[in-house]
Amino acid sequence: xxxxxxxxxxxxxxxxxxxxxxxxxxxxxxxxxxxxxxxxxxxxxxxxxxxxxxxxxxxxxxxxxxxxxxxxxxxxxxxxxxxxxxxxxxxxxxxxxxxxxxxxxxxxxxxxxxxxxxxxxxxxxxxxxxxxxxxxxxxxxxxxxxxxxxxxxxxxxxxxxxxxxxxxxxxxxxxxxxxxxxxxxxxxxxxxxxxxxxxxxxxxxxxxxxxxxxxxxxxxxxxxxxxxxxxxxxxxxxxxxxxxxxxxxxxxxxxxxxxxxxxxxxxxxx
Amino acid sequence: xxxxxxxxxxxxxxxxxxxxxxxxxxxxxxxxxxxxxxxxxxxxxxxxxxxxxxxxxxxxxxxxxxxxxxxxxxxxxxxxxxxxxxxxxxxxxxxxxxxxxxxxxxxxxxxxxxxxxxxxxxxxxxxxxxxxxxxxxxxxxxxxxxxxxxxxxxxxxxxxxxxxxxxxxxxxxxxxxxxxxxxxxxxxxxxxxxxxxxxxxxxxxxxxxxxxxxxxxxxxxxxxxxxxxxxxxxxxxxxxxxxxxxxxxxxxxxxxxxxxxxxxxxxxxxxxxxxxxxxxxxxxxxxxxxxxxxxxxxxxxxxxxxxxxxxxxxxxxxxxxxxxxxxxxxxxxxxxxxxxxxxxxxxxxxxxxxxxxxxxxxxxxxxxxxxxxxx
Numbered sequence: 001x002x003x004x005x006x007x008x009x010x011x012x013x014x015x016x017x018x019x020x021x022x023x024x025x026x027x028x029x030x031x032x033x034x035x036x037x038x039x040x041x042x043x044x045x046x047x048x049x050x051x052x053x054x055x056x057x058x059x060x061x062x063x064x065x066x067x068x069x070x071x072x073x074x075x076x077x078x079x080x081x082x083x084x085x086x087x088x089x090x091x092x093x094x095x096x097x098x099x100x101x102x103x104x105x106x107x108x109x110x111x112x113x114x115x116x117x118x119x120x121x122x123x124x125x126x127x128x129x130x131x132x133x134x135x136x137x138x139x140x141x142x143x144x145x146x147x148x149x150x151x152x153x154x155x156x157x158x159x160x161x162x163x164x165x166x167x168x169x170x171x172x173x174x175x176x177x178x179x180x181x182x183x184x185x186x187x188x189x190x191x192x193x194x195x196x197x198x199x200x201x202x203x204x205x206x207x208x209x210x211x212x213x214x215x216x217x218x219x220x221x222x223x224x225x226x227x228x229x230x231x232x233x234x235x236x237x238x239x240x241x242x243x244x245x246x247x248x249x250x251x252x253x254x255x256x257x258x259x260x261x262x263x264x265x266x267x268x269x270x
Numbered sequence: 271x272x273x274x275x276x277x278x279x280x281x282x283x284x285x286x287x288x289x290x291x292x293x294x295x296x297x298x299x300x301x302x303x304x305x306x307x308x309x310x311x312x313x314x315x316x317x318x319x320x321x322x323x324x325x326x327x328x329x330x331x332x333x334x335x336x337x338x339x340x341x342x343x344x345x346x347x348x349x350x351x352x353x354x355x356x357x358x359x360x361x362x363x364x365x366x367x368x369x370x371x372x373x374x375x376x377x378x379x380x381x382x383x384x385x386x387x388x389x390x391x392x393x394x395x396x397x398x399x400x401x402x403x404x405x406x407x408x409x410x411x412x413x414x415x416x417x418x419x420x421x422x423x424x425x426x427x428x429x430x431x432x433x434x435x436x437x438x439x440x441x442x443x444x445x446x447x448x449x450x451x452x453x454x455x456x457x458x459x460x461x462x463x464x465x466x467x468x469x470x471x472x473x474x475x476x477x478x479x480x481x482x483x484x485x486x487x488x489x490x491x492x493x494x495x496x497x498x499x500x501x502x503x504x505x506x507x508x509x510x511x512x513x514x515x516x517x518x519x520x521x522x523x524x525x526x527x528x529x530x531x532x533x534x535x536x537x538x539x540x541x542x543x544x545x546x547x548x549x550x551x552x553x554x555x556x557x558x559x560x561x562x563x564x565x566x567x568x569x570x571x572x573x574x575x576x577x578x579x580x581x582x583x584x585x586x587x588x589x590x591x592x593x594x595x596x597x598x599x600x601x602x603x604x605x606x607x608x609x610x611x612x613x614x615x616x617x618x619x620x621x622x623x624x625x626x627x628x629x630x631x632x633x634x635x636x637x638x639x640x641x642x643x644x645x
Binding site: 069071074076100101103104107108110112113114115116117126127130131176179180183 | 420421515517518519520521522523524525526527528531535536540
């Protein structure tokens with residue numbers, strides 16, 4: 001298996017790299033109808049690390065992210081032609097997989113913040129409510145914990161029952177993060193979470209990611225290379241549906257082995 | 271070179287300018303014409319109908335008109351005075367005066383006395399039943415089409431038939447309802463009619479499933495009207511569902527909601543205002559159409575009120591009076607005179623008011639739902 005993975009050329013293997021493998025992508029081929037979107041992807045993401053997917057538009061990074069919690073199922077005529085994604089020892093593309101359970105364990109934050117047009121409180125407890133949790137004390141506790149976890153508590157604690165839509169863009173995105181972590185997932189997928197935010201809101205979310213990685217394994221797709229450099233431990237560079245290079249973030253940005261990676265991270269194409 | 275060409279200066283009488291003016295006025299007048307037409311229609315009905323519905327002395331409303339069934343109107347001269355009385359009033363009056371009613375000479379006009387209460391109730395019942403059926407079927411189909419179905423040939427065929435169904439004239443729905451619901455729809459009974467199309471034993475007491483039709487009945491009218499408005503409801507509900515941002519669905523699914531839970535908690539509530547809007551259109555159509563009910567549900571005259579039935583089941587199998595059909599009857603089925611015209615305008619006025627009130631209620635409900643779920 002290891003032979004199929006890109007070589008780790010890091011001269012300075014940090015201790016974290018030796019953590020548990022949370023997500024393992026093996027030989028994945030993915031199609032949208034007749035069009036192949038991913039070619040033979042092999043990738044390992046480690047526990048409590050931030051893995052960033054970078055690459056130009058249409059390179060397949062979002063597709064791969066959406067495979068990890070099977071949100072790719074939502075689009076008609078998609079299929080996994082070959083390979084698997086293993087989480088917790090099972091291939092999530094098996095027929096026996098309960099997608100609902102999978103999504104409880106693999107949360108997701110979207111590119112465009114999508115709070116429900118309900119109160120802040122209702123937004124955070126949505127995931128628990130659909131699981132049938134009605135204990136008021138428990139819900140209150142989860143709301144506070146999640147909003148604190150998403151660094152939003154201090155800003156909204158006095159107006160929990162106002163609409164989530166009344167928040168600013170950055171606050172909405174953090175509300176979505178709070179909503180995602182309220183169900184206590186192990187993995188958090190982030191699909192360009194800052195692309196619609198101003199620099200200050202972006203900085204807050206990035207700070208938050210640093211905090212979140214203490215509790216969650218995070219996979220983040222980003223167009224912003226500085227962001228990848230700032231928040232991630234490992235970076236995967238995709239191009240035209242292929243994984244070009246996967247390594248320690250530092251290595252990718254300072255000393256990439258592939259000329260394409262070098263060209264992309266230095267801003268010469270993409 | 272001096273600038274001498276002044277071709278851009280307005281010439282008051284040039285052909286292009288005349289055309290410009292003419293087209294502007296053509297468009298403007300066409301638009302104003304709508305206002306004129308609306309004012310004439312509403313003005314005439316309110317003016318004429320108001321004379322029937324309102325009274326100059328207390329209680330200012332013609333109570334018998336709203337609370338009685340249609341009756342024959344007796345017009346006669348008594349002690350040099352012209353009297354107009356509905357049949358029931360006339361009988362009471364005759365008894366009170368001690369006159370021999372059988373020899374007393376009056377001119378009588380059928381349907382021109384009394385009121386329209388059974389028609390009001392009938393119309394309300396028809397609206398309530400058919401809208402319930404149409405909304406349930408319509409929302410279910412819209413949810414299936416927009417949330418579950420994939421774009422296959424079969425689904426395209428279904429969409430095509432919905433579009434076509436919307437274009438079917440209402441009289442055709444009337445005939446369809448008559449042939450299907452009135453004549454052959456199945457009922458469960460112990461005593462099937464002899465002319466039932468099929469009779470299938472149910473092995474349950476003496477009960478059989480008898481395809482003998484529902485007769486001219488509320489039930490037949492409900493289903494006929496429901497099928498008539500179904501295309502409107504489905505199309506509008508589907509649009510309302512599509513207007514709900516994709517992010518709501520993704521957000522719910524990513525939190526581990528099942529498909530149905532997502533639809534129920536993150537899609538339907540936000541589509542509700544749009545669906546209610548469509549039901550406003552549906553209500554006006556259901557209330558207003560005469561053709562679909564004339565063979566299936568409407569009686570020209572029925573003295574008993576719908577709840578005056580022996581068994582509760584009979585409620586569904588009785589014909590009712592309805593406002594649009596009543597207008598048709600008093601306008602086209604009986605000899606016309608000044609007394610029937612009062613009835614026509616009075617009925618039309620009440621009818622408009624009822625449709626207006628129902629539409630207003632739906633709009634208020636919709637605005638409430640909108641205020642609650644805004645995005």
